[in-house]
Amino acid sequence: MLEIDTVVFLKSMGVYITDARRMILSVFLEKENALTQAEILRFTNEAIDRVTIWRTLDLFVSKGIIHAIPSMDSLARYALLQTKNKAGCFNNHLHFMCDNCGKTICLDTVQVPSITLPAGFMSKQTEVIVKGTCKNCK
Amino acid sequence: MLEIDTVVFLKSMGVYITDARRMILSVFLEKENALTQAEILRFTNEAIDRVTIWRTLDLFVSKGIIHAIPSMDSLARYALLQTKNKAGCFNNHLHFMCDNCGKTICLDTVQVPSITLPAGFMSKQTEVIVKGTCKNCK
DNA sequence: ATATATTTGCATCGTAGTTGCAATTTATTT
DNA sequence: AAATAAATTGCAACTACGATGCAAATATAT
Numbered sequence: 001m002l003e004i005d006t007v008v009f010l011k012s013m014g015v016y017i018t019d020a021r022r023m024i025l026s027v028f029l030e031k032e033n034a035l036t037q038a039e040i041l042r043f044t045n046e047a048i049d050r051v052t053i054w055r056t057l058d059l060f061v062s063k064g065i066i067h068a069i070p071s072m073d074s075l076a077r078y079a080l081l082q083t084k085n086k087a088g089c090f091n092n093h094l095h096f097m098c099d100n101c102g103k104t105i106c107l108d109t110v111q112v113p114s115i116t117l118p119a120g121f122m123s124k125q126t127e128v129i130v131k132g133t134c135k136n137c138k
Numbered sequence: 139m140l141e142i143d144t145v146v147f148l149k150s151m152g153v154y155i156t157d158a159r160r161m162i163l164s165v166f167l168e169k170e171n172a173l174t175q176a177e178i179l180r181f182t183n184e185a186i187d188r189v190t191i192w193r194t195l196d197l198f199v200s201k202g203i204i205h206a207i208p209s210m211d212s213l214a215r216y217a218l219l220q221t222k223n224k225a226g227c228f229n230n231h232l233h234f235m236c237d238n239c240g241k242t243i244c245l246d247t248v249q250v251p252s253i254t255l256p257a258g259f260m261s262k263q264t265e266v267i268v269k270g271t272c273k274n275c276k
Numbered sequence: 277a278t279a280t281a282t283t284t285g286c287a288t289c290g291t292a293g294t295t296g297c298a299a300t301t302t303a304t305t306t
Numbered sequence: 307a308a309a310t311a312a313a314t315t316g317c318a319a320c321t322a323c324g325a326t327g328c329a330a331a332t333a334t335a336t
Contacts, residue, residue, distance in 0.1 A: 016302060016313060049316050054293070070208035070267055074323070096259060107259075113251040115266065120273035121234060121245075127267040128253065129208055135258035154282060154333055187285050192324070212292070
């Protein structure tokens, strides 16, 4: 878990400091993998309304605190973005989805490759999802 | 549009030939981009029940006719997989999502790069989604 | 043509996404 | 420190997709 004061951090992002936002941020700091809205609801002991969670995730995405991860199962997943700035970690990292435990893990040490597109296409962002078996399930 | 007889094709896949399956396959053959369930419903003029569409997509995925494309917006998208076997097309291709027109396009001529994972992780499949502006919207 | 197997549509339920609004909470001002 | 202004929250409500059971309809096999 990262040593980050949620109040100081949220203040630095220029948003109102509320219990819901502090709790949701704490959950992200505690868990190292990507989270769904339902998981956050569970990890906060159903103390926060799901609409508030949804709106908070929206806010955090717009502020660049977290980012949405594409998935096949029609479930929005989010993960912390900018706080993990240890050496060797890439902001533009890739995501690993484990077939066995179902967790989505940010592989901060693996950089997203740059891709050459056909003429006429302009790239703004590249998302890579690798599926397979994770470290804990091998 | 690819010149493929839907009856012959479905028979070769070893599935029952029904109107719904022929219609849905035709829609995929007509459009070159990835489709959502709602788009298929629209393109078939609401002639097929959405549950049937859902189940057909499920069947087509299991038979390897189409494949699901990961997305951020919690909407399942599917695209044809094996029929496009022109030279220079990769089965393991990548997907482009246009910010402007919202279409998801299979870039068959761009191969998915192979990625080196940290020790303990085993890769089975890699999905790449590039977001930006497409050829038609530039 | 009949029998068997599969598929379809309808009903239905659960869950996520989304919006409006009044009550509450946070921040600011005096 | 109280009053005011601004933003957030929870609730209700609605839409849409995912998913399953079942009887009716359709496709295949005999």
